[in-house]
Amino acid sequence: PDSVRLLSSSQVITSVVNVVKELLENSLDAGATSIDVKLENFGLDRIEVRDNGHGVKAADAPVMAVRHFTSKICSHEDLEHLETYGFRGEALGSICAVAELSVTTKTEEDDISTQYTLDPTGKIVSQKPSHLGRGTSVTVLKLFKNLPVRRQYYSSTKKCKEELKKVQDLLITYAIIKPELRLSLVHNKVVVWQKTKVADNRSALLATLGPNVVANLLQCQQQQEEPQIVLDGFFPKPGADYSSTSSSTPDKTFLYVNDRPVQLKEIMKLLRQHYCAQYSDDAIRNRYPTLMLNITVSPSSVDVNVTPDKSQVLLHDKEAVLTAVEALLVSLYGFQPS
Ligand code: ADP
Ligand code: MG
Numbered sequence: 001p002d003s004v005r006l007l008s009s010s011q012v013i014t015s016v017v018n019v020v021k022e023l024l025e026n027s028l029d030a031g032a033t034s035i036d037v038k039l040e041n042f043g044l045d046r047i048e049v050r051d052n053g054h055g056v057k058a059a060d061a062p063v064m065a066v067r068h069f070t071s072k073i074c075s076h077e078d079l080e081h082l083e084t085y086g087f088r089g090e091a092l093g094s095i096c097a098v099a100e101l102s103v104t105t106k107t108e109e110d111d112i113s114t115q116y117t118l119d120p121t122g123k124i125v126s127q128k129p130s131h132l133g134r135g136t137s138v139t140v141l142k143l144f145k146n147l148p149v150r151r152q153y154y155s156s157t158k159k160c161k162e163e164l165k166k167v168q169d170l171l172i173t174y175a176i177i178k179p180e181l182r183l184s185l186v187h188n189k190v191v192v193w194q195k196t197k198v199a200d201n202r203s204a205l206l207a208t209l210g211p212n213v214v215a216n217l218l219q220c221q222q223q224q225e226e227p228q229i230v231l232d233g234f235f236p237k238p239g240a241d242y243s244s245t246s247s248s249t250p251d252k253t254f255l256y257v258n259d260r261p262v263q264l265k266e267i268m269k270l271l272r273q274h275y276c277a278q279y280s281d282d283a284i285r286n287r288y289p290t291l292m293l294n295i296t297v298s299p300s301s302v303d304v305n306v307t308p309d310k311s312q313v314l315l316h317d318k319e320a321v322l323t324a325v326e327a328l329l330v331s332l333y334g335f336q337p338s
Helices: 002-012 016-029 076-081 091-098 148-153 157-177 201-209 265-276 282-286 318-333
Strands: 034-040 046-051 100-106 113-118 124-130 135-141 182-187 190-195 217-224 229-236 253-257 291-297
Touching: 002 091, 016 034, 016 046, 016 091, 016 135, 016 157, 034 157, 091 100, 157 182, 157 190, 157 201, 157 253, 157 291, 190 201, 201 229, 217 318, 229 318, 253 265, 265 291, 265 318, 291 318
Parallel strands: 034 182, 253 291
Antiparallel strands: 034 046, 046 135, 100 113, 100 135, 113 124, 182 190, 217 229, 229 291
């Protein structure tokens, strides 16, 4: 059982960035408006995610890190209108199996916060009063301490720097879609990146990508009924200088479904095709547009349960979504694919 637990956990928890993603999503699900991510030794020694969300109720604490416990869905039907990032109850339980986990939390009703230390199976081994304000702080020590090969893999300086960059990119992805959120990243006590609370997506893009990029983006919105699809995004202005509105990697094409960051190959391809077709220059063919697109559909028409990290989703009305995105792109760039 111990080795089975380790194996399955090590498939859920694969890297520092993946731990940060799970903890960040838990904080967002808890309604946090302020989240601080602190790493030591690139997260291998310590990852701490602290939020001002609703906290964990004392009654839930004994089971919060037990695998498959979730406070977010009660029934199968709840899966059909999922409005939280998490729902499988796998993250905390899996982290326990590959690291040392402690959770300090305080709800509105609690007088003081409590720090819980968990064992590899997710059970509380000790608890003591502490002095945190409302919210939750999750601390992950010695990630992959019992997976030496993986720990080794992530310990080269080059790999570590790549991971830190990925953590920052991850935070940027959420910062863009959550303007009201305050977010910071600290590595070895140095502030690497931060974003304050802003009013709207445009200001969030400004805060994350900078004024030069945003000056070349155009806000576009489109809505339709039956099936209901709302497209909401910022696209490179037609004919904008491509050096400021594209990059050689896809990581500045910010794509979301119902506010969830996703990878959708077909939509990505459409975006590239239409964006690139405006330029006759061959050099642009292998570039990716800098843009943000949030596709809002009915929660019951999305299946986010396709991959463990939920980055791939199945859309019930995929063809309709593709058609809608294509129509928007044609109206923007005028290119009709043959
Ligand atoms: P899931 O997010 O799928 O429910 P997790 O393992 O990530 O599963 O978390 C288990 C449970 O622990 C959550 O359902 C929630 O009740 C609680 N929890 C975890 N992190 C937080 C947090 N930052 N604030 C409040 N509750 C939390
Ligand atoms: Mg979760």
